[in-house]
Amino acid sequence: MSENVGRWLRDEIENSILSNEFRPGERLDEMVLATRFGVSRTPVREALMQLDAIGLIEIRPRRGAVVIDPGPHRVYEMFEVMAELEGLAGLLAARRLDKASREAIMATHGRCERSAAAGDSDAYYYDNEEFHKAIYAAGRSDFLEEQCAQLHRRLRPYRRLQLRVRNRVSTSYLEHCAIVDAIFAGDGEEARRLLRGHVGIQGERFSDLVASMATR
Amino acid sequence: MSENVGRWLRDEIENSILSNEFRPGERLDEMVLATRFGVSRTPVREALMQLDAIGLIEIRPRRGAVVIDPGPHRVYEMFEVMAELEGLAGLLAARRLDKASREAIMATHGRCERSAAAGDSDAYYYDNEEFHKAIYAAGRSDFLEEQCAQLHRRLRPYRRLQLRVRNRVSTSYLEHCAIVDAIFAGDGEEARRLLRGHVGIQGERFSDLVASMATR
DNA sequence: AACGGAGTTCTTGTATACACGATTGTTGAC
DNA sequence: GTCAACAATCGTGTATACAAGAACTCCGTT
Secondary structure, eight states, X not given: OOSSHHHHHHHHHHHHHHTTSXXXXXXXXXXXXXXXXXXXXXXXXXXXXXXXXXXXXXXXXXXXXXXXXXXXXXHHXXXXXXXXXHHHHHHHXXXXXXXXXHHHHHHHHHHHHHHHXXXXXXXXXXHHHHHHHHHHHHTTOHHHHHHHHHHHHHHHHHHHHHHTSTTHHHHHHHHXXXXXXXXXXXXXXXXXXXXXXXXXXOTHHHHHHHHHHHTX | OOSXXXXXHHHHHHHHHHTTSSOTTOEEOHHHHHHHHTSOHHHHHHHHHHHHHHTSEEEETTTEEEEOOOHHHHHHHHHHHHHHHHHHHHHHHHHHOOHXXXXXXXXXXXXXXXXXXXXXXXXXXXXXXXXXXXXXXXXXXXXXXXXXXXXXXXXXXXXXXXXXXXXXXXXXXXXXXXXXXXXXXXXXXXXXXXXXXXXXXXXXXXXXXXXXXXXX
């Protein structure tokens, strides 16, 4: 537990939302949350204010908080922005790569290879996250890294759905290989282009997303 | 005043920070703010939690809230990300331009021309903001529009400093012209490239920024 | 004179109390 | 039977009270 209850609650509720325990559109009753976590309403309210500021929930005055339902189109828009930011991270990574970042990317890339070979999509899901984080870090822009990490978190549930699609894991891994090559070769523009394609969801991948969102 | 005091306070304090009334590093005392605005500590705390979540202030547990001082390097990173997002907005605007957006861009562009010709850098500062907002809107991506607007707000003070640099207003206007041409011609990649260059701060413009940040 | 420690004060973190608006349920009229 | 108005209830918004940690002061020691 964090040093103050408010932060802890924020993380706790955020996780519950991202793990789909609190579903989009669901009402978050302050009193219910307070008793559930064994605290008073005050820290609950503070946690909710923060989640509202982040954009995970919406607090309608005098009418309580509800989990925001982004809807397929907005999720698409979020992936679009994510693709752009990851592209920038890749560009910077290629230009600013140093020994430590190179090794971090290699290591996470290796782990992705193993879990992809094993066909373990849950393991790949986790390793993939670490791989992307290694690229953010290699870009050496704290602000960009934070923005990427935040958006990545918010898109986590949808990313997970995507990996369930047939062959997506192996395709993803092949794309990683090309990305690593471009970054290690110092070809920033190529890394950017590849990452944009890797993260963005064009064509049939968009329909896959919509389909999986509809059926959960 | 907004319907609830918390929101109102958030906006109020946010403006005070962005207008440099509350300076970076300054301590924000809850009790002082509460008496100043004539409310209790509760809504003040809620406002502060939100500002913390947005990243404008930092709340250190049991040690109060302080205004975050981004520092030149981090401001540079923020401009870097902003350039990328604006580039994407330009690309989308060129691809999705419709009559209404076209007219909105034309109108704001025209206002920029007038204030640039008059050499009124304060007026230009405002018109420039509207011009960029028109481009975000033309991109037809609500999420991107929100992200752009939020970053734009946070970078406002620095943008203002930049315009004070000699000839920056007229240079900026010339760049606007090229951007409008690219968007109207439907050349998305060109619009992206130009907007990246327009918003980003490379070379001597970075030193200008650092210099003006140091002397305020 | 400088440093360290104990006590005091001040501020934050959490709980509780109260007020007001929204929602819901019930009753009566058409 | 349906709709509207009023009442009761429930939940949020704000204030205040209390607890606990951090900072500051003052005094003593080296």
